[in-house]
Amino acid sequence: MAFSELLQYVGNFGRFQIIMSIMIVSAITFITTCNLVENFTAAIPAHRCYVHLLDNVTSDIKLTMNLTAEALLRISIPMGANQKQDQCRRFRQTQWQLLNSSNLTINNTELETEPCLDGWIYDQSVFTSTIVTQWDLVCDSQSLKPLSQFLFIVGYIIGSPTGGYFADKFSAVFFLYGLLLDLQNLGSNMFLSLALLGAVDYPTKFLSFFVMRFLKRRPSVAFTLFTAGCSTLVNVFVPKDIPFLRLGSAIFGKGLIAIFFSMSTNYFHELVPTGVRSTVQGLITLCNGLAAALTSLILITRQYFEYLPMILCGIFPIVASFSVYSLPETLNLPLPDTMDDMKRR
Structure with a gap:
């Protein structure tokens, strides 16, 4: 019996699933704050x-x-x-x-x-103390600042294979995470920037529901990646004395990435067979952590060329958008249960 047929007997999305979803969202709300805290604890004040x-x-x-x-x-x-x-x-x-x-x-x-x-x-008008002011991580030592972010992600990477193993055994729930590492360089109030970048998730997640329901997977995923990359590259040409335009471009790109995460999660479950789904999810989590760690190191290149991190972070999703077309289309198709089901697509 196929997994999709089994769901007809055990029931689809009901009250239990709604309660579990609310509990997971509540946990994620507090857990993921550790990914953002270094925007404030490692902020670089004027000096x-x-x-x-x-x-x-x-x-x-x-x-x-x-x-x-x-x-x-x-x-x-x-x-x-x-x-x-x-x-x-x-x-x-x-x-x-x-x-x-x-x-x-x-x-x-x-x-x-x-x-x-x-x-x-x-300048202590905004931050009275950060790890930057405590250890003088400025000027020639500024490249050491991303090291703390890198070490945090390395710890996450080390735990990913173990997490993937236990997810396969105990059906643990994986969740997508995001790192916003460079709020200060948007050229505006970083507290307002974080609030707006977080608020944009709500309408975009709602919009992603309709996108996944009516549009094909491959062009939708590719479009969000390509456009998000372009919105990042646009900021290379926006002067720093126009902060609202830089922030607007970042919010637009963040919204597209939020849609991408929603669609890619759904697309992943439609592509990967049920039997190996948890294991593959562990590998994807490992790759996500590696990319996040490399992103923190890419920020070091700013001391050699100011816009290099922004250019690299814009080019990668654009290149990835073209690779999406190597994947099969899964809209309105049943979930694959075996590797043979996946190969037939």
Whole structure:
């Protein structure tokens, strides 16, 4: 007897399944927060080099000359990109001549600078303390920040084969997870960004129900992947001083990915035979964890080329969208029960 025929006798989606679904959703709501917490615990606040004239409260020069904080920073910190104060270097010698308004046109690149030998001063208006401020994971050490995210995912990867084994034995429920690792670079309020990126899941999950009911699997899955990748690449060309446009593009892409996750889960169960479904799901979870770990390492490449992580994260789903057409179409077909059923498709 086929599995689909067996369901006619034991019953389809009923009260028990509804209760179980609500319990699973409630658990996922709290469990997956650990995937997002490093957006806040490892946030990089605005920072600058420690300046003796400004940050040393016992400085006699500061008291006698009565200079403003802006003036002291002007003569101590060079200007970096976008005419903003450099976050990783300071003048080797105090440049008193910059106090003269007629000398503001002096090229800072001609003045001798040095790294932040005495540490950094961090903006505490949003985050009073993070692992970045505690361990000074900025400038030359900024590449160490994604390491904590990478180690977290590695732990998840190690547990995936074991999880797949026990899922096969005890019918444990797998769930899809997502990692939002780079909210700060959307160029807007990261708390608002996280709220909007989470809120977009509700309408898109509802929309995915109708997409799966009436549209073919292959073009639907391929379209969401391709368009989500394009929305990521678009942000490469959007200036950082237009944060609402960058956030809008990210929300659009996140919505498409949410639809993709819903469809791909359903598509997976229609493709893989019942007997090996749990084992294959364990392997897919392993691959998901590996991709998430690599994503955290890809963020390190930003120090070499600012837009490289965004380009890579946009290209991968576009390439994957074309590979979807190598899979068979499963709309309105019964679930496969054996490997032979899958091969006949």
